[in-house]
Amino acid sequence: MNFKDYIRVIPDFPQPGIRFKDITTLLKNGPAYQAAIEAMRQQVADLEIDVIAGPEARGFVIGAPLALALGVGFVPIRKSGKLPGETVEAGYDLEYGKDKLALHKDSITPGQKVLIADDLLATGGTIATTINLINKLGGEVVGAAFLIELSYLDGRKKLGDIPLTSLVTY
Numbered sequence: 451m452n453f454k455d456y457i458r459v460i461p462d463f464p465q466p467g468i469r470f471k472d473i474t475t476l477l478k479n480g481p482a483y484q485a486a487i488e489a490m491r492q493q494v495a496d497l498e499i500d501v502i503a504g505p506e507a508r509g510f511v512i513g514a515p516l517a518l519a520l521g522v523g524f525v526p527i528r529k530s531g532k533l534p535g536e537t538v539e540a541g542y543d544l545e546y547g548k549d550k551l552a553l554h555k556d557s558i559t560p561g562q563k564v565l566i567a568d569d570l571l572a573t574g575g576t577i578a579t580t581i582n583l584i585n586k587l588g589g590e591v592v593g594a595a596f597l598i599e600l601s602y603l604d605g606r607k608k609l610g611d612i613p614l615t616s617l618v619t620y
Contacts, residue, residue, distance in 0.1 A: 451489075453618045456482045457598065471598050471620065473569050477511060486617060487512075490567070490595050491519040493615040497593050500563045501525055503584060505551060505576050506532075512597055513567035525557040525564075527580055538586045542579040551576070553583045560588030571596040571616060574605030581609065 456476035463470040476482050490512070499520060504513025505527040517524035530539050530550035537552040558564060564584050566577060571594070581591050591612050599605070599616035606614055 451482065451485050453482070453486055453489075453597075456486075457618065471570065471600075473508065473511075473597060476597075483515075486597060487515045487519055489617055490516055490597070490615070493617070494520070494565055494593055494595050497565060497613065498563050499565045499592060501558065501589075502565045502567050503527055503553070503558070503580060503589075504567045505580050508569035509567060512569050512595075516565075516567050516595065525553065527551050527553050527583065538583055540579045540582045540586070542575045551579050551583060553587065555587065558584060558587040558589040562589045563592045564589045565592055566594040567596075568594075569597045571599045571605040571614070572603045574603075574608030577605070578608045581612070 456479055458472040458475040460470040460472055476486060499522050501523045502513045502517040503525040504510050506529060510526060514524045530552050533552050533554055535554045538555055539550045539552045541548055541550045566580050571577060577594060584591050593613040596616040599619045601619050
């Protein structure tokens with residue numbers, strides 16, 4: 451299946467010159483969505499995974515079904531202030547400012563093998579922050595899986611030597 455056929459590209463969003471990759475057109479198509487999750491499952495099937503972590507919000511729609519397909523748990527990574535329990539946080543830079551991600555302190559145990567799943571690898575900032583959070587809790591990042599990778603933004607370079615997979619590359 452050519453998954454690019456199900457991803458809408460919107461020019462000049464959110465600003466001129468950006469070609470936004472809109473996955474909502476893939477998500478609304480049940481067979482395409484299911485096939486994408488299955489293809490991603492196959493890409494990471496050889497990794498030893500205890501839990502999947504996904505940053506909000508689109509990491510939830512990729513990570514949670516992938517976790518179900520693999521028979522492992524899912525850990526949501528949220529923006530600061532959105533989780534009710536005791537958290538660890540890590541900051542990161544945005545194009546126009548800063549933000550923080552948070553993870554419940556009890557969501558990952560030391561030595562647990564974690565796969566990060568998200569819709570998009572762009573510059574790698576969000577995923578590098580996610581790796582930082584997992585490391586703070588003693589988890590071992592065994593890989594990262596993405597629906598889309600924007601290879602021209604070199605996000606892989608920020609993520610070290612963890613195994614990365616992407617279903618679609620632009």
